Amino acid sequence: xxxxRTVVTGVGVVAPGGVxxxxxxxxxxxxxxxxxxxxxxxxxxxxxxxxxxxxFDAAAAGLTAVERQRADRYVQFALAASIEAxxxxxxATDEATxxxxxxxxxxxxGGTMALEREYVVASDSGAQWLVDHNxxxxxxxxxxxxxxxxxxxxxxxxxxxxxxxxxxGCTSGIDAVGYAHQLICDDEADVVLAGASDTPISPxxxxxxxxxxxTTAANDDPAHASRPFDGNRAGFVxxxxxxxxxxxELAHARRRGAHIYCELAGYAxxxxxxxxxxxxxxxxxxxxxxTAALDEGRLNPDDVSYISAHGSGTRQNDRHETAAFKRxxxxxxxRVPISSIxxxxxxxxxxxxxIEMAACALAIENGVVPPTANWSTRDPECDLDYVPNTAREVxxxxxxxxxxxxxxxxxxxxxxxxxxxxx
Amino acid sequence: MTAPRADRGGATSKxxxxxxxxxxxxxxxxxxxxxxxxxxxxSALRRITLFDPTPYPSTLAGEVSEFDxxxxxxxRRVVQTDRWTHLGFAATRLALQDAGLAEVAGxxxxxxxxxxxxxxxxxxxxxxxxxxxxxxSRTVGAYQSIAWFYAASVGQLSIHHQxxxxxxxxxxxxxxxxxxxxxxxxxxxxxxxxxxxGGTECPLSPYALACQLRGGLLTSSTDPARAxxxxxxxxxxxxxxxxxxxFVVEELGHALDRGATIYGEVxxxxxxxxxxxxxARQRGDATQYAxxxxxxxxxxxxxxxxxxxxxxxxxxxxxxxxxxxRALRTVFGPTSPPVTTQKPLTGRAHQxxxxxxxxxxxxxxxxxxxxxxxxxxxxxxxxDLDFVREHRQQRSDLALIAARGFDGFNSAVVxxxxxAPG
Numbered sequence: 001x002x003x004x005r006t007v008v009t010g011v012g013v014v015a016p017g018g019v020x021x022x023x024x025x026x027x028x029x030x031x032x033x034x035x036x037x038x039x040x041x042x043x044x045x046x047x048x049x050x051x052x053x054x055x056f057d058a059a060a061a062g063l064t065a066v067e068r069q070r071a072d073r074y075v076q077f078a079l080a081a082s083i084e085a086x087x088x089x090x091x092a093t094d095e096a097t098x099x100x101x102x103x104x105x106x107x108x109x110g111g112t113m114a115l116e117r118e119y120v121v122a123s124d125s126g127a128q129w130l131v132d133h134n135x136x137x138x139x140x141x142x143x144x145x146x147x148x149x150x151x152x153x154x155x156x157x158x159x160x161x162x163x164x165x166x167x168x169g170c171t172s173g174i175d176a177v178g179y180a181h182q183l184i185c186d187d188e189a190d191v192v193l194a195g196a197s198d199t200p201i202s203p204x205x206x207x208x209x210x211x212x213x214x215t216t217a218a219n220d221d222p223a224h225a226s227r228p229f230d231g232n233r234a235g236f237v238x239x240x241x242x243x244x245x246x247x248x249e250l251a252h253a254r255r256r257g258a259h260i261y262c263e264l265a266g267y268a269x270x271x272x273x274x275x276x277x278x279x280x281x282x283x284x285x286x287x288x289x290x291t292a293a294l295d296e297g298r299l300n301p302d303d304v305s306y307i308s309a310h311g312s313g314t315r316q317n318d319r320h321e322t323a324a325f326k327r328x329x330x331x332x333x334x335r336v337p338i339s340s341i342x343x344x345x346x347x348x349x350x351x352x353x354x355i356e357m358a359a360c361a362l363a364i365e366n367g368v369v370p371p372t373a374n375w376s377t378r379d380p381e382c383d384l385d386y387v388p389n390t391a392r393e394v395x396x397x398x399x400x401x402x403x404x405x406x407x408x409x410x411x412x413x414x415x416x417x418x419x420x421x422x423x
Numbered sequence: 424m425t426a427p428r429a430d431r432g433g434a435t436s437k438x439x440x441x442x443x444x445x446x447x448x449x450x451x452x453x454x455x456x457x458x459x460x461x462x463x464x465x466s467a468l469r470r471i472t473l474f475d476p477t478p479y480p481s482t483l484a485g486e487v488s489e490f491d492x493x494x495x496x497x498x499r500r501v502v503q504t505d506r507w508t509h510l511g512f513a514a515t516r517l518a519l520q521d522a523g524l525a526e527v528a529g530x531x532x533x534x535x536x537x538x539x540x541x542x543x544x545x546x547x548x549x550x551x552x553x554x555x556x557x558x559x560s561r562t563v564g565a566y567q568s569i570a571w572f573y574a575a576s577v578g579q580l581s582i583h584h585q586x587x588x589x590x591x592x593x594x595x596x597x598x599x600x601x602x603x604x605x606x607x608x609x610x611x612x613x614x615x616x617x618x619x620x621g622g623t624e625c626p627l628s629p630y631a632l633a634c635q636l637r638g639g640l641l642t643s644s645t646d647p648a649r650a651x652x653x654x655x656x657x658x659x660x661x662x663x664x665x666x667x668x669x670f671v672v673e674e675l676g677h678a679l680d681r682g683a684t685i686y687g688e689v690x691x692x693x694x695x696x697x698x699x700x701x702x703a704r705q706r707g708d709a710t711q712y713a714x715x716x717x718x719x720x721x722x723x724x725x726x727x728x729x730x731x732x733x734x735x736x737x738x739x740x741x742x743x744x745x746x747x748x749r750a751l752r753t754v755f756g757p758t759s760p761p762v763t764t765q766k767p768l769t770g771r772a773h774q775x776x777x778x779x780x781x782x783x784x785x786x787x788x789x790x791x792x793x794x795x796x797x798x799x800x801x802x803x804x805x806x807d808l809d810f811v812r813e814h815r816q817q818r819s820d821l822a823l824i825a826a827r828g829f830d831g832f833n834s835a836v837v838x839x840x841x842x843a844p845g
Contacts, residue, residue: 045561099714103696109572110543110594115630119552122633126556129549130478133633141638141829144542144631146573147596151830154696160711163696163832164602165594167540167573175591182609188693207555208568271581271590273531276503276569285587288532406569407578409590 006181006264007418009253010089010246011358012081012195016052016239016345019061021084024355025362028341028370029391035237035346036222040201048215050222051201052239052346056080067152070139072114075152077242077351078105078197082153089246090258091191093157102161102189103150104180105244106172106196108350108405110146110165113202118143153193153244161189170310170405171269172196173243173353174413178267180247190252196354197242206238212277214314224374226347228311228340229318229386231377236312239346243354245361261361265297265398265416272408279316279404283324286402286410290328293412299398301329304336304414306369306394308356308401309386311340312347317404319381324402324410326384337394339387343373353403353411360399360415369394438690439608439618441838442683443522443671444782445514447623449485449664449769453517458786461794462814466768468647468662473546473627481641483650484627485664485770496583503566504579505544506665507625510775511576514623514669515584522671522683524617528585535615536577536584537591537606538669539599539622539774541828544571545631552630580619588615593774596828597736598694600667600777601836605692607672616677623667624775635663638829639703640740651767652798653737654744654806660703661739664770668782686785687822691723691837701830706742712833713753716825719835720754723821730760730837731819732793733808734780736827737764738771741803743827748806750825760823763787763811767798777826781836784822788840793817 013020017027017034027034035052043049054077058068061080071079082103091097118140122131133140142148150163162183166176173196180194209215216235218225226237253260270292272285294301310321325333341359342352363369368391375388399415444454449467451457460467467485476482492501492509495516501509519526528534548571551563569575574592581590589610593599600622607620626635635641642660644650651662678685695715697708720727733755735747751759765783766776787793793815802810822838 045559098698108574112571115634116552119549119630120556122630123553123556126553126558129553130475130629131549131633133479133636136633136637138637140634144626144634144638145596145829146594147541147599147828147832148830150595151696151700151828151832154698154831155700158698160695160698160714162694163595164599164694167592167594168577168590169572169574179591179606182613186609186612203561204552204555204563204567207561207563208551208571211563211565212568214568269589269591270532271536271578271587273581273585273587275582276575276578405574406572407574407590408581409574409578 004185004187005250006184006247007250007253008245008261008361009248009258010085011361012085012244013355013358014054014056014077014081015241015355016054019054019056028344028359029368031371031373031389033223033344033373035225041203046206047210047217049219050225050237052237053201054240071152072111072143074107074197074199075149077199078149078153078244079156081195081242081244082193085244085246091246098158099160100189101159101191102183103154103159103163104176104192104194105149106166106176106350107146107149107198108169108172109198109200109205111143112205113199114143116202116204149197168409169407170349171353171403171409171411172350174403174411175269177245177354177357181264181267184247184249190249192247193244194247195244196351198349198351199240200349201238201240226313226343227374228313228343228372229382230375231379233313233318235314237346239348241348241351241355243358260418262364262415263418266293266414268292269409269411272410274408277406279320281320281323283320283327286324286404287327289410289412293414297414297416301332303398304329304332304400306363306396306399307336307338308360309338309340310402310404311342313342322382322384333384337369337387337392338384339370339372341370356401357413360401364396364399364415364417367393367395437612438675438688439611439672440675440678440688441670441686441785442673442678443518444785445518445521445669446782447487447510447514448666448779449487452513454786461765464795466647468650468770474629479632480643481636482645483647483662487666500579503570504575505547505570507544507623508576508579510623510625510666514667515580515619518669518671524671531585531587533588534586534617535588535590535610536581536586536619537603538577539593539603540573541596541624541773542626542631543573544575545625545628547571549628549630586619595832597773597777598826598828598832598834600774601824601826601834602694604689604836608689611674616674618672619669620672621667621669621778622774624772625665626663626773627665651739653739653764654802655799656801656803658739658741658744658803661771664772666772667775668778685841686789687838687840690839691719693718693722694834697831699831703740706746709746709749709753712750715833716754716823716835719837723837725821725837727755730821730823732784732787732822733760733762734784734824735762735764736825737766744803745805748808751808759808761793761811762808763793763796765797780824784824784838788819788822791816791818
């Protein structure tokens with residue numbers, strides 16, 4: 001077994017319903033939904049008019065004037081989450097540490113919010129194919145390349161380790177943390193700020209999901225529109241958010257006496273090779289990813305004490321995922337608590353995978369699992385324990401978090417409480 | 424079907440080699456056509472034809488001319504995707520053919536795919552933005568959600584070729600082209616024997632050009648023969664290009680078992696970050712760039728004096744050329760190994776360009792011939808490295824490829840020829 005192991009020593013979150021780690025945990029354990037009618041622009045031309053928006057104050061989150069000017073909203077979120085996570089970890093960023101600290105962040109759609117805003121100006125609202133670059137922000141190139149996300153965070157904290165942005169659509173948040181974990185295991189870094197950010201609530205993204213009816217059109221009741229695993233679910237609710245975890249090599253964390261939330265015990269992803277947006281009902285590849293992630297951690301299916309589901313609330317996803325849990329975990333699937341916090345904070349595309357991992361770390365820490373809100377009607381194809389509506393006290397030793405995304409990507413992450421037995 | 428293997432954490436002793444090269448570049452489609460043009464020293468830069476560049480201060484690019492996407496994918500997949508993905512379809516098929524692998528994976532879970540992408544589906548995205556904003560109905564087409572985003576190529580390729588092992592999409596601008604090879608090695612060491620890596624790019628829509636103009640590093644030269652001149656005293660910025668290269672990276676034993684041609688081993692890799700923004704008025708950070716090269720050599724177990732070829736980033740922006748020269752001198756001392764870049768022939772295809780640099784290095788080692796560096800007459804002050812001025816017949820066992828990404832990314836990869844002991 002590889003002597004280098006990865007642990008989580010810091011958590012930072014920007015989420016709808018409250019933009020700090022503590023507010024996020026309160027939101028999801030109280031079962032509060034933060035989905036609402038879109039306020040960023042007039043959503044009336046669109047099929048889906050609901051989103052989970054963040055009431056984010058960049059200055060209050062500690063961003064400098066330069067950062068607020070340069071950075072697109074999704075980058076600002078990541079900066080804020082990274083500041084909170086680093087402070088939480090208590091890591092001293094001295095020169096030697098900064099050389100060996102990397103940044104690996106995920107984002108599904110990157111700077112599309114800024115790209116669209118600037119496009120509208122440069123093209124005179126779509127009138128000009130040959131857009132006028134002189135009319136745009138000077139930071140337009142940073143919007144084109146989502147690598148800006150990692151660059152800004154590295155610049156902020158003076159980090160010289162490997163920097164990377166992972167963009168595997170809606171599994172980006174899991175895959176970024178998985179990539180960071182591999183850097184630590186392979187001795188390419190000792191510490192990595194790992195997570196994801198997406199702020200996709202702009203017309204082009206809303207229209208893109210409208211076109212394929214992936215988002216819900218339950219516009220008359222925004223607060224109850226995100227209904228994972230419920231018999232009346234009708235699509236996901238778009239959201240924004242970010243989470244950053246401080247991942248650290250175990251011995252490195254021990255030497256400095258860091259508080260350890262949990263160990264990152266295993267990670268895997270697979271492609272379904274089936275369809276860009278469709279899912280095969282059997283959940284085969286998600287099940288393979290789950291099995292491989294458990295296997296890396298030398299864990300069995302019955303070790304799993306909580307599953308943070310992808311649970312997007314589309315008809316096909318929740319069925320697919322339920323099948324995957326049964327396929328990978330067999331009997332355990334029927335007794336393990338499973339929940340989708342997307343019922344409360346919506347689906348922030350690439351970011352949500354990291355936000356859900358933050359929830360897993362906090363669930364292990366606090367012995368509580370968040371519920372699936374808005375659950376009222378049983379679906380015969382979704383017949384597992386989805387922790388309906390109310391948080392539950394559970395001793396979480398092993399948390400499994402999964403994601404599924406456009407392109408057919410299926411990812412699984414396993415966190416384990418670091419008890420004396422596994423030390 | 425083989426059972427999935429554990430994605431075990433940490434390094435195993437497995438080694439990764441390149442057994443297939445697929446080039447789709449302005450200099451040619453297919454490694455042979457491209458290499459022929461490289462040896463002829465013929466630049467493919469020209470005035471942009473994909474759109475009318477008249478309003479812009481930069482009008483040149485390296486385009487893959489007369490590229491017919493329908494020769495590489497069926498109509499349905501072509502319609503659903505951007506030109507960047509079309510180029511990826513072609514490069515991937517060429518790489519598989521070159522490696523002697525079937526177009527559809529025999530055991531899908533034994534093949535992974537991890538490509539780099541700097542900017543996604545630019546032409547497709549701009550067309551859809553125009554449709555959205557120029558009509559009151561505020562709609563886009565059904566394929567916008569799967570064509571514009573950065574994972575589009577990897578998703579489409581995994582479906583078509585049945586690459587159902589681990590997957591990755593890396594976005595660290597130009598440096599990502601090298602990072603994808605490093606990530607392929609990580610996947611191989613964790614038990615997936617075949618991984619498709621590299622990447623293509625098409626930063627040639629009006630809006631993508633506008634973005635690059637704002638980046639401040641493009642040349643405004645209109646003379647294709649003298650526009651992109653890295654390390655030269657007349658360097659004035661880069662010319663964008665499209666295309667790139669895709670590779671079949673394979674576990675050494677797997678390659679040997681099936682008698683595959685081995686171009687080279689991915690022997691070392693590293694990436695660092697400057698923690699400093701890119702600014703054309705400055706020089707970039709030689710310290711972290713040199714450190715990435717040193718770490719890559721260290722991982723390969725190689726000394727600097729063993730390096731036979733260096734393929735640099737060659738941005739063509741004076742301050743950055745100077746810092747790159749400084750980084751190389753930091754690593755190699757006063758006597759640098761032969762340095763060659765072909766980017767002035769193709770334009771800078773961002774991460775696709777870094778992948779193309781890897782292809783060039785592999786071909787140079789494989790053919791025993793280092794092509795002359797392009798776009799250089801008189802090195803700028805401080806940039807006097809050992810540039811390859813005429814093609815050199817030379818046995819090369821070790822190559823260092825280096826790349827930088829906008830706003831501080833540095834990556835380096837060390838390739839070892841064939842399967843020489845290491």
